[in-house]
Amino acid sequence: MEGRAGVQNRASQVSSKSCGLKKKDKFRIIKRLKSQYPIRELCFVACVSRSGFYKFLKATDKESDGDHALVQCMRAIQTETSLTYGYRRMKIAIEAQLHYPVNHKRIARLQKANDLQAVIRRKRFNYPKSSFVIEGAKPNILNRNFIAEKPNQKWVTDITYLQSGSQRLYMSALLDLYNNELVAYRISSDFGIAFVLETIKDAFAHRLTENLLIHSDQGGHYMSLAYSNLLSEKRAIQSMSRRGNCWDNAVMENFFSHLKSELIHRIKPKTREELEEKIRKYVDFYNKERIQTKLKMAPVAYRSHFSQTA
Template sequence: MAIAYPAEFRRDVVAVARKREAPFSQIAKDFGISDATIHAWVKRADIEDGARPGVTQADQAELREAKKRIRLLEQENEILRRAAAYLSQGVAPKMMFPLVRELAADRIPVAVTCRVLGFSKQAFYKWVRNPVPARDWDNAHLVNAAIDIHDSDPAFGYRFIADEIEDESGIRASERRVWRLCSEHRVWSVFSKKRGLNRKAGPPVHDDLVERDFTASRVDELWLTDITEHWTDEGKLYLCAIKDVCSNRIVGYSIDSRMTASLAVSALRNAAWLRHPYGTVLHSDRGSQFRSRKFVETLREYGITGSMGRVGACGDNAAMESFFSLLQKNVLNKHRWHTREQLRLAIVVWIERTYHRRRRQRRLGRLTPIEFETIQKATLAA
């Protein structure tokens, strides 16, 4: 192993050797070093004093510093080049940390990269220890749950999503937090009034299989459905009804204080539970409740074929509108309703007692819907 002799010792040996009072071999023996070492020291001393051509130690140090500076400039230039390409993709500044890790893999020091990009090494190593904070992880789950809830019912805004999200994801979140996340990811209700949003109706999920031909040869062949709203002193009450075209009977309905996809799904399940249909065509308008994922899945579950009319064409569902017109005249316009429960009971009583069992219809041969279905079933059985 090479011995690092003190500088003062080397100077003394060189001074003795330059006097030429003894050969180098004798001087080397006297000082306990080799002949080659003495020759090297003398040569280096002559170069430093200018007596022999060569590169001095000062020049070597300056050359090393210049090479170091050049290498550092090359690293900084590479960092800036890679950072420009990284930022051109629209990446948020906090996501520059992966670039630091990539550059470190290419043998560019972390300290240099952090200094050029303008953040501390401590921040980078903190991110390395925990790349995804718990808050961001929870927010990601909340956003996924919010999108699922909104897809199942496009009418849901951030308030309804905030009400449902704890049951869906198991994460408790304030309404303000849900609003912020929904705004960032553009999760808005289809009824949003914001400028530039929802200018066009959503695409139909079914073709128009009825084309305004509201006739059917048997019960449960063609159903119609729609949603109407009614005012009370407590607020609005929404009714989703399903009507059989053959008998004009309301085969299923649901009443709630909110117009959501669950309202339409509940009415459909009630109708399917009472009638057990298969191959029935259910015609509706292009409302968001009837385009929701829950409603479409329920149709598929009971083997019902969906059908949809055009946007803004009331005539495409005129037979259902006629029923709501009767309801308006016979129940809603009679007097002012103070509570939702009063109006709900009035609607149910009118449908089940008056419309189904007392109100005779000329199209049915002056029979009520219940009488018409009873006779038809007996005829089919015979």
């Protein structure tokens, strides 16, 4: 059997490894070596108390149990949301379920360690040039003031492309800046003006508005005479981003980025029918269930809360 001197010589690994380390780091080394050497000798060499080490063990075991519960909760949330939550939304969702605060760094660490991180977004596509009767650009009235005090005060709109098998489709959408709710959208295989105008008409068909501001970029659809006339007919105020400045319409860009990373790039739809059905479900999920970091709840729930407290 190994004598005390031999144990101390071998346990001196702790001393050399722990030189300049914090007490918790020394405890971690002792924990790693405790199956090989007596805890008494390891603590002696590391110049820490056994009682302190046992308190550390108890705390880490408790944390390990807590981590396991958090990971199970994360896994369920990411399954429901198709791996779309980063650590910020995950923190909100977990705290809503477990009813106690959780550090965001702990959530990020556990997501990384357990392969539960959100899917990374992809870059945007350059669109074909449009040929419409152009009226011209409008002033940037929105001016990056993305905060709305009530529903249907400020809407933003844009167009994105969607790949379905070998077919390229286009999506026009309108978003309410009050709660980031998708108000209306249309999908088309034709890049013409019609599907953009229909998106506007769909939105006004089920929303009551007054002095509504609608902001877009300087795409041909939005500078067209037909679009300008329609907004005038609906008594809406038209606003446009500065030329080539995507940040002026960042909220709409952000929605399309989420749509593609959380849905399109993952399912890779083979047909238009499949794509439209998946988008319909995603929009329903986005509006009614998906937590908005800024709001701490889903858009429809936030709007409902407003109507009850107004």
